[in-house]
Amino acid sequence: MFDSGSSVVWIILAGALATYATRVGGHLVLSRFQHIPRRVMAALDAVPAAVLASLVAPAIVSQGWAEALTLAIAAVAALRFNMAGVLLVGAASIITLRALLG
Amino acid sequence: MSFDRNAQIRQGMRDSLTVVIGAAPFGLLFGALAVDNGMSVSEAVLMSATMYAGASQMVGLDLFGTHAAPWLIVFSIFAVNFRHILYSATIGPKIAGFSVAQKTIAFFFLVDPQFAEAERRSEQGKSISFAWYMGMALPFYFSWICETALGALFGNLISDPHALGMDFLLPIYFLALVMGFRRRRNWFPVVIASGLASIAAYYIIGSPWHVSVGALFGIAFAAILAGQGQLPPQEATEQGVENV
Numbered sequence: 001m002f003d004s005g006s007s008v009v010w011i012i013l014a015g016a017l018a019t020y021a022t023r024v025g026g027h028l029v030l031s032r033f034q035h036i037p038r039r040v041m042a043a044l045d046a047v048p049a050a051v052l053a054s055l056v057a058p059a060i061v062s063q064g065w066a067e068a069l070t071l072a073i074a075a076v077a078a079l080r081f082n083m084a085g086v087l088l089v090g091a092a093s094i095i096t097l098r099a100l101l102g
Numbered sequence: 103m104s105f106d107r108n109a110q111i112r113q114g115m116r117d118s119l120t121v122v123i124g125a126a127p128f129g130l131l132f133g134a135l136a137v138d139n140g141m142s143v144s145e146a147v148l149m150s151a152t153m154y155a156g157a158s159q160m161v162g163l164d165l166f167g168t169h170a171a172p173w174l175i176v177f178s179i180f181a182v183n184f185r186h187i188l189y190s191a192t193i194g195p196k197i198a199g200f201s202v203a204q205k206t207i208a209f210f211f212l213v214d215p216q217f218a219e220a221e222r223r224s225e226q227g228k229s230i231s232f233a234w235y236m237g238m239a240l241p242f243y244f245s246w247i248c249e250t251a252l253g254a255l256f257g258n259l260i261s262d263p264h265a266l267g268m269d270f271l272l273p274i275y276f277l278a279l280v281m282g283f284r285r286r287r288n289w290f291p292v293v294i295a296s297g298l299a300s301i302a303a304y305y306i307i308g309s310p311w312h313v314s315v316g317a318l319f320g321i322a323f324a325a326i327l328a329g330q331g332q333l334p335p336q337e338a339t340e341q342g343v344e345n346v
Contacts, residue, residue, distance in 0.1 A: 023209045039325040043321050056277045
């Protein structure tokens with residue numbers, strides 16, 4: 001069923017362990033602290049937005065006008081719609097703009 | 103006792119219905135994008151069954167395509183799942199009645215909607231039993247796996263993913279997640295710092311280093327802006343649950 005020599009399977013299993021560590025870790029580690037330094041808390045709080053912004057940022061400048069415009073449209077759509085709505089608007093935009101701009 | 107337990111399981115299953123329906127498109131999307139990014143159907147299903155974390159599964163997919171080093175992929179998955187540490191710390195005291203084995207199982211299923219529903223139930227003054235918790239968790243878990251398989255099988259049939267914009271759905275998805283965090287303190291400066299550092303690293307060092315460099319800049323900037331002082335863990339967690 002799986003190619004046991006495939007690194008993909010091992011990365012998935014390591015990712016699963018890392019995910020479980022975050023789900024059990026807060027209870028085992030964080031709850032032992034009475035107080036958490038404000039800077040540490042702010043840093044923890046910023047982790048997801050910082051990682052995701054870093055993932056998406058190069059796509060704004062490295063691909064083309066159709067892609068850059070689509071991200072701008074999707075950002076505005078995100079102010080109004082939920083995730084499913086943003087994906088629909090974004091998909092409609094990238095299909096249309098790629099057809100128009102080549 | 104067993105009558106009560108059955109009632110609790112049924113209540114949990116009823117509470118799971120909205121999130122099962124709400125998450126269905128994303129399970130299908132994940133499966134379709136997984137095969138589009140070169141994974142096999144069984145690998146996509148394995149990922150959903152063992153990681154069981156939508157946003158970080160998408161991040162994993164994105165990085166598989168860039169030939170990033172394995173440790174970097176695992177580290178990015180860990181980073182995107184970081185919010186679970188706060189959920190886990192908050193939910194711990196509320197499931198203090200669970201046995202160790204029950205807790206070990208329960209934490210595996212602590213996804214965003216599970217946390218949100220458990221918090222809601224707790225806020226209504228109701229206790230969180232293991233029966234309710236699993237009644238809520240299992241339908242969501244198994245539907246997520248089935249949707250992944252369906253999406254992956256369907257994704258195999260799509261002949262021209264580029265024309266359908268499928269290769270660009272991940273950046274749109276990530277951007278929408280970033281926008282979803284916008285009510286957090288210092289969100290804008292953190293996103294700008296991460297974004298600029300990421301773009302600079304992308305051109306100077308190259309992919310996939312832009313992810314770590316950008317994230318580090320944003321996180322460091324957040325720590326600098328926060329100022330000194332201390333917060334109790336409880337208050338720290340009450341900054342809101344996102345639907346990621």
